[in-house]
Amino acid sequence: MARVILGVTGASGSIYALKFAQILKDAGVELHLIFSETGLEVARFELGQEGLVELKSLAHKRYDAKEFWTAPASGSSDFDAMVVLPCTMGTMGAIANGISSNLIHRAADCQLKEQRPLILAIRETPLNEIHIKNMLRLATAGATLFPAMPAFYTRPATIDELAFSFAGRIAQFLDIEVKGLPVWTPNS
Numbered sequence: 001m002a003r004v005i006l007g008v009t010g011a012s013g014s015i016y017a018l019k020f021a022q023i024l025k026d027a028g029v030e031l032h033l034i035f036s037e038t039g040l041e042v043a044r045f046e047l048g049q050e051g052l053v054e055l056k057s058l059a060h061k062r063y064d065a066k067e068f069w070t071a072p073a074s075g076s077s078d079f080d081a082m083v084v085l086p087c088t089m090g091t092m093g094a095i096a097n098g099i100s101s102n103l104i105h106r107a108a109d110c111q112l113k114e115q116r117p118l119i120l121a122i123r124e125t126p127l128n129e130i131h132i133k134n135m136l137r138l139a140t141a142g143a144t145l146f147p148a149m150p151a152f153y154t155r156p157a158t159i160d161e162l163a164f165s166f167a168g169r170i171a172q173f174l175d176i177e178v179k180g181l182p183v184w185t186p187n188s
């Protein structure tokens with residue numbers, strides 16, 4: 001993995017995006033960052049100004065979600081993977097139905113059409129029938145649904161640890177090295 005697009009939408013869980021961006025930095029992977037309009041607002045609210053500044057600073061390049069004259073809008077740009085983290089039901093619905101009304105939707109559409117990895121860390125509860133049908137459409141179209149469900153079996157002591165282990169699972173799935181990722185070990 002050399003170049004990864006990270007789409008940050010307006011679902012709860014911006015801390016996962018920050019942890020994932022830190023992991024990419026440590027692994028020497030280029031981060032191409034796109035906030036949706038609400039994603040930026042929710043990130044500011046959940047991370048605070050300091051956390052938001054850190055997240056932005058970890059990007060190799062940042063794009064405006066309204067800007068289509070950019071590399072992520074083209075399938076020929078050859079990004080290795082795209083992760084939407086966290087991913088709203090709205091963004092999932094747009095991607096599931098091919099509605100490329102912002103750069104996150106369009107970049108995700110490109111990943112699918114070029115058969116390159118697309119991970120959606122969806123977050124909502126409870127789920128309605130529309131959400132579930134959209135998940136099935138996306139799984140069938142080649143996306144990986146990675147619900148933002150952090151694990152407690154690594155016994156995290158802090159929210160930071162919890163978020164790191166979830167973001168680390170996504171990175172690990174993409175074969176990106178994650179230093180210090182807590183692992184669950186079987187008894188036998």
Ligand SMILES: Cc1cc2nc3c(=O)[nH]c(=O)nc-3n(C[C@H](O)[C@H](O)[C@H](O)COP(=O)(O)O)c2cc1C
Pocket residue numbers: 008009010011012036037038039042045087088089090091092123124
């Ligand atoms: C504080 C806050 C938390 C939200 N959390 C979620 C969420 O977890 N999941 C979700 O689907 N939408 C959530 N929303 C609603 C979305 O932000 C809203 O539907 C928005 O239009 C999504 O646009 P986007 O997908 O372009 O970011 C939240 C909104 C706010 C203000």
